[in-house]
Every structure is written in structure tokens, then in C-alpha cells.
Amino acid sequence: MKARQFALLTLLAATIGLVGCQSGQKETAAKSAAPMETADVTVTKVNLGTVPLTxxxxxxxxxxxQAQIASRLMGFIHDLNVKEGDHVKKGQLLFTVDPTDVKSQIAQAEAAYRQAKAALDDALADYERFKKLYKEASVSKQQFDKVRLQYQVAQQNLAAAKAAFDQARAQLKYAHVKAPFDGVVVKKMAANGDLAAPGKPVLIVxxxxxxxxxxxxxxxxxxxxxxxxxxxxxxxxxxxxxxxxxxxxxxxxxxxxxxxxxxxxxxxxxxxxxxxxxxxxxxxxxxRQAMMIPAQAMVVRAGITGVFVVDSDNKAHFRMIRPGRRIDDMIEVQAGLSLGERIVVSPNNKTLMNDEPVKVVKTLDSDKGA
The missing domain is CATH 2.40.30.170 (Efflux pump adaptor protein, beta barrel domain)
Incomplete structure (x- = not known):
């Protein structure tokens, strides 16, 4: 089908050329057979080039x-004043989470810590007293070991209570959510008053x-x-x-x-x-290898894409071509030309007439095409 269409278009191009030729003949006769001026042209030869397979x-x-900004705490969102499209700086406050629950946990952890510390003080006093009594043989070894064990347990309880207290206080800093890097807020998924939850994104930066x-x-x-x-x-x-x-x-x-x-x-x-x-x-x-010509060689006449081919008598003939891919400044030719043919590449190819005599003033390297 494509070959048939190309053949029909080729016939049309030839007809256009013939009409142009007849018109030119009539115009020449009207001018008392005045000799046609010879156009200076630059040509290049049709050559093979490399076409990439893609x-x-x-x-x-x-x-x-990209960061999905979420809270590590459960709580209501406050101070969420950024909007989509806003630029933010690293460390900038994005929003806060109501710290009421965290403060309650801190208070409980602090109370437990103080209680554990008081228990350790009592256990230490008992340990020192029973240690002295044991040396005086006033208490049995079993009684002393029991008090010593209670002292050791109190030490461990205090360490655990302190860790819980420190962890609770550390949670408070997560109530202030800040930007991890310079960026732009591209999505906002919550508003002030919404409930924040761990792992539930509020913003995307x-x-x-x-x-x-x-x-x-x-x-x-x-x-x-x-x-x-x-x-x-x-x-x-x-x-x-x-x-x-x-x-x-x-x-x-x-x-x-x-x-x-x-x-x-x-x-x-x-x-x-x-x-x-x-x-x-x-x-x-x-x-792959394909016929290539400079893009500047192509002209359009009556809606038909072609080039001017220079024959052995130095006449330029319009020839329809079927162009393929463009690679930089070169065009693949799928049909219409043969390797080695000379084609016009100078700017005046846009004004050339079919069968017009030309003078080749320059031949370009066909490998470069320009």
C-alpha cells in the first residue's frame, strides 16, 4: 500500500514538474527565447549513514x-500553616502535635522514677545495716542475702524507671515536627485539628x-x-x-x-x-545503515517533499522522496533516491525550477553532509 501511494505521489510530482516545465517554455517563448540564467548551487552525494536502533x-x-512527613506521636495537629507549593528550609517547623498525653506520660514516669529512687534509698539503708549486723554475727547469712538481693532489685528498678523517664521526656521533642531538608510541600493531607497518628503522613516534601x-x-x-x-x-x-x-x-x-x-x-x-x-x-x-541526506536539501513543492537532483547535464530535477528519521542535521531517505546521486543543498534550492540549468560551484563531503 505504501509503495502504491509513493508511486502515485511520484507521478504527481512528475506532473508538477512537467507543468512547471511547460509554463517555463511558454514564458521563454514570450521573451523571444531569451537564454535561462544558470543558478550557482552547492551539491552533495547521497551516501550511507548510521541510524541508531532505539x-x-x-x-x-x-x-x-522525598519525605512523607508524619508524627511519631498520637495527638491533635496544631500550627500547620504551610500549604502545597510552599518552600521550606531544613529544620523549619512544619506543625506541632498536642503534647498533653506526652506530658501526662512524663509526669507518670517521673513519679515512678522518684518512687524507685526512694525505694533504693531504703534498700541501701537496710543493706548497710544488715551488712554490719552480719559482720557482728547478729543476723544469719540467709537474712543478709535476702536484704542484699532486695538492694540489687531496687538498683535495677531505679535504672528501669530512669530509662522510662528519659524516654518519656525524649518523646516531647517529637511534638515539634520539622522539615528534614530544603524542599517544597507537594501534598498536604491533614489540617489543624486533625488527629495525627504514627505512620500516617501529614505532608509530602x-x-x-x-x-x-x-x-x-x-x-x-x-x-x-x-x-x-x-x-x-x-x-x-x-x-x-x-x-x-x-x-x-x-x-x-x-x-x-x-x-x-x-x-x-x-x-x-x-x-x-x-x-x-x-x-x-x-x-x-x-x-543500521541507511541512505542519508542533509535536512537542508529537502524542499516542499505543492505539498510534496522532495529534493533537486543534478544530472550529468547539470540540470536540476525535482524528485519526490520518502523521508524517514531525522538524526541531528541529517534525514534518512527510505525511497526516491539512489546512492551516489548529486542533490542540491544550497539555500537557493527553495527557488529552483524543475529542469533548471545549474552551475555546481561546490561539492560537500557526503560523509559530513554539510
């Missing part, structure tokens, strides 16, 4: 640092200064990739492709999707990119 997979922009692209690839593609490989990426909202370098490859496959996570760096000069932005990532997995 696999394109979807991905997304992700932050290198991301560091938008260090972003990456994350994609999940199948096993066969993963096996071809290496850390340090470069990929081409198209990011939604960015009007040009950017280069990224693989810096993380997760060897363990996701048990559900059977894919591997791959992360790529983003250019440092790329600004105002939001996390979650859709990305198409193109990985090079090989290459």
Missing part, C-alpha cells in the same frame, strides 16, 4: 529526595533541586543497558529533547510487572520541571 519506554520525573527520570524496563532491554549509558528523553513541557545518563539500575525485578527500575540524570541547567511529569525515554540498542 527502544522508547515511558517514564516520569522523580525527586531524588520533595527536594526539587535534584530531580531524575525513572522508568521501568522489561528484562530483555534491561540486559542491554549499562550504568553510564546515555539516552535521549522527551519531557512534557520541554520543546526539545534532552540527554540523560543511567546512574541507577535495580537488579531485582518487580514481582508483579517483571520490570526493572532504571534512573537517569537530568541536565543541571533544566529548570522548572515538576515531579510526576511524563517522559519518553529512548534507549539506543544497536544501529
Amino acid at each position: 527502544v522508547v519506554v515511558p517514564g516520569a520525573v522523580v525527586p531524588d529526595e 520533595e527536594n526539587l533541586e535534584t530531580m531524575s527520570v525513572q522508568t521501568d524496563v522489561a528484562e530483555d532491554l534491561y540486559a542491554r543497558l549499562r550504568i553510564g549509558d546515555e539516552a535521549t528523553m522527551w519531557i512534557d513541557g520541554v520543546d526539545h529533547p534532552v540527554k540523560g545518563v543511567i546512574y541507577t539500575m535495580v537488579s531485582a525485578a518487580d514481582p508483579k510487572t517483571r520490570t526493572h527500575t532504571v534512573k537517569l540524570s537530568l541536565p543541571k541547567d533544566l529548570k522548572n520541571i515538576n515531579s510526576g511529569t511524563f517522559v519518553r525515554v529512548s534507549f539506543k540498542v544497536g544501529e
Whole structure:
């Protein structure tokens, strides 16, 4: 079907050229057969070039640092004044949790500590008294051992009570929840007055200064990739492709999707990119040979894409082509040309007429194409 369409378009291109030629003949006759001026042109030869074989997979922009901010305490939220989009600094207070319950626990732990300390003081006094009596043989060894054991238990009880007291006091600092790094609040999931609970996120903060692209690839593609490989990426909202370098490859496959996570760096000069932005990532997995021409050689006539081919008589003929992929400043030609043919690449190819005589003033290196 494509070959038939191309043949029909080729016929149309020839018709356009013929009409142009007839028009030119009539115009020439009207001017008393005045000789046609010869256009100076630059040409290059159609040559083989390298076209990369690629696999394109979807991905997304992700932050290198992301934190789900939750309270370690159970309590009502207060002083939650940040909103989504706000920038926060490391150590900045994000919200507080009502410390009433914690203070109650501290008071209980302190009372238990004081009670254990008083019990130890009594046990120490008994121990010292019975130690003296035992030396005087006024009490039995069994009685002394019992008092000594009570003293040792009192020491252990005091140590446990002190640890509980210290832990309760330490919990108080968790009532003030602070930002772990410089970043932006990207999601707010609670409000003042809500009940905070351990493990229940209140905010999500991301560091938008260090972003990456994350994609999940199948096993066969993963096996071809290496850390340090470069990929081409198209990011939604960015009007040009950017280069990224693989810096993380997760060897363990996701048990559900059977894919591997791959992360790529983003250019440092790329600004105002939001996390979650859709990305198409193109990985090079090989290459092939194809006919290539400079992109500047292509012209469009009557909606048909083609080039001007210079024959052995130095006449330029419009030839329809079927272009393929663009690689930098070169275009793959899938049909319409043959290797070694000369094509016009100078800027005046936009004004050339079909069958117009030309003077080749420069031939470019076909390997460079420019």
C-alpha cells in the first residue's frame, strides 16, 4: 500500500514538474527565447549513514529526595500553616502535635522514677545495716542475702524507671515536627485539628533541586543497558529533547510487572520541571545503515517533499522522496533516491525550477553532509 501511494505521489510530482516545465517554455517563448540564467548551487552525494536502533519506554520525573512527613506521636495537629507549593528550609517547623498525653506520660514516669529512687534509698539503708549486723554475727547469712538481693532489685528498678523517664521526656521533642531538608510541600493531607497518628503522613516534601527520570524496563532491554549509558528523553513541557545518563539500575525485578527500575540524570541547567511529569525515554540498542541526506536539501513543492537532483547535464530535477528519521542535521531517505546521486543543498534550492540549468560551484563531503 505504501509503495502504491509513493508511486502515485511520484507521478504527481512528475506532473508538477512537467507543468512547471511547460509554463517555463511558454514564458521563454514570450521573451523571444531569451537564454535561462544558470543558478550557482552547492551539491552533495547521497551516501550511507548510521541510524541508531532505539527502544522508547515511558517514564516520569522523580525527586531524588522525598519525605512523607508524619508524627511519631498520637495527638491533635496544631500550627500547620504551610500549604502545597510552599518552600521550606531544613529544620523549619512544619506543625506541632498536642503534647498533653506526652506530658501526662512524663509526669507518670517521673513519679515512678522518684518512687524507685526512694525505694533504693531504703534498700541501701537496710543493706548497710544488715551488712554490719552480719559482720557482728547478729543476723544469719540467709537474712543478709535476702536484704542484699532486695538492694540489687531496687538498683535495677531505679535504672528501669530512669530509662522510662528519659524516654518519656525524649518523646516531647517529637511534638515539634520539622522539615528534614530544603524542599517544597507537594501534598498536604491533614489540617489543624486533625488527629495525627504514627505512620500516617501529614505532608509530602520533595527536594526539587535534584530531580531524575525513572522508568521501568522489561528484562530483555534491561540486559542491554549499562550504568553510564546515555539516552535521549522527551519531557512534557520541554520543546526539545534532552540527554540523560543511567546512574541507577535495580537488579531485582518487580514481582508483579517483571520490570526493572532504571534512573537517569537530568541536565543541571533544566529548570522548572515538576515531579510526576511524563517522559519518553529512548534507549539506543544497536544501529543500521541507511541512505542519508542533509535536512537542508529537502524542499516542499505543492505539498510534496522532495529534493533537486543534478544530472550529468547539470540540470536540476525535482524528485519526490520518502523521508524517514531525522538524526541531528541529517534525514534518512527510505525511497526516491539512489546512492551516489548529486542533490542540491544550497539555500537557493527553495527557488529552483524543475529542469533548471545549474552551475555546481561546490561539492560537500557526503560523509559530513554539510
